[in-house]
Amino acid sequence: MSAAPVQIVYLVSRFPRTSETFIVREVDGLSRLGRFDISLRSLFPSPDTAVHEVSRRWTDRVRRPSGGDALFAFGWALGRHPLALMTVLALVVAGHRRSPRLLPRALVTVVLACAHARDIGRTTPNAHIHAHYATYPALAAWVCHRLIGVTYSFTAHAHDLYVDQSMLSRKMAEATFVVTISEYNRRLLNRRTDAETAVHVVHCGIETSNYPFRPREPAAAGPVRVLCVASLQEYKGHEILLRALAAGGTGVDRIELDLIGDGPLREPLTELARELGLGERIQFLGARTEVFVAEKLASTDVFVLPSVVAADGQMEGLPVALMEALASGVPTVSTSLSGIPEIIVDEVTGALARPGDVDDLRRALEVTIARGGEVTQLADAGRELVQREFELAVTLGELAALFDHYLGADQARRPKR
Secondary structure, eight states, rough: OOOOOEEEEEEESSSOOOOOOOHHHHHHHHHHHSEEEEEEEEEEEOOOOOOOOHHHHHHHTTTTHHHHHHHHHHHHHHHSHHEEEEEEEHHHHTTTTTTTHHHHHHHHHHHHHHHHHHHHHHHOTEEEEEEEETTTHHHHHHHHHHHOEEEEEEEEOOOHHHHOTTTTHHHHHHHEEEEEEEHHHHHHHHHHHOOOSEEEEEEBBBBBGGGGGOOOOSSSOOOEEEEEOOOSSGTTHHHHHHHHHHHTOOOOEEEEEEEOOTTTHHHHHHHHHHHTOOGGGGGEEEEOOOHHHHHHHHHHHHHEOHHHHHHHOOOOOOOOOHHHHHHTOOOEESSTTGGGGSSOOOOTBEEEEEEEEOOHHHHHHHHHTTTGGHHHHHHHHHHHHHHHHTHHHHHHHHHHHHHHHHHHHEEEGGGOO
């Protein structure tokens, strides 16, 4: 008689998010393995209108409490678990004393987490929660753990480590295990927290079969089609890219740039493009589906992601867009920041520039365009690296092995309070 599937509740901030295909790919992939009974929950509504096809399969299944549900559940927690709830509130307030502007959202998260805890306790009391992002989703998972004793784990990515580390040590200490997406992050977590919980590196993954491999060689004359897929936020470095194009140079003057992504900097970047005389060379395409991105990758000459460290400390983790570009065989330029060198190995799988350095980014683009047939060697190495370390089947296998290891033991399910 086969064992019943392990119940895992995935908890995210918002669903669906156009920029977070890596999460829904993971949820969908684990569900298809058959060993896990996966459910999906979110805290806040999503503002996104572009929905990837894989997300559509989960849109009607995601659970998100209404405000009324959350307030009712807060009263339930106050009545049924008063000491645990008061302790949670005290720890959350104390844990945000260095970042008081984040406290209101954290307290809202506590109220919403009460609704999830009440529902999970009634429907799937033996479930394990896995949260994506070490900020509010991990906070909600921790609250559920405190209220009803469920075990939890979480995956840490980027802003949740580089910008906001509120209560990070506590969330780690009470987690069954922690996952992060790069060796850079693992070292950071081990250096900045005193928690003894094991930290495992599991890359986000893609299905390389969705990205037909065709090594590109930028033409020696005529337009060079360059693609950048990134939300229009400061840490993505679009301003540096536009200024690098305006600086010109051999090959760079031939670049025609497509920008896929949307965000708060769309109007300022559009205005900057006009000021720099680049208006006719740049297309702002907005948020698009992964199918559209794959089609664009199939017809582009060079991919660029000019990531920088933003004023608030935000920066990349290990961008999925780079995996997709290398899987497609597109010559790729990025910056030596965070986990990026773990996939864009300079002169091996692509070209790296110094973050925030306009001239160095212009140089990297110029060199990549001038390489001619040599870029096919980088393309082969890039595709091989993605298939070996970032193939979805590989990363799902690594994550599933962690769930099997930690959730298969009875002691892993005991509350740690």
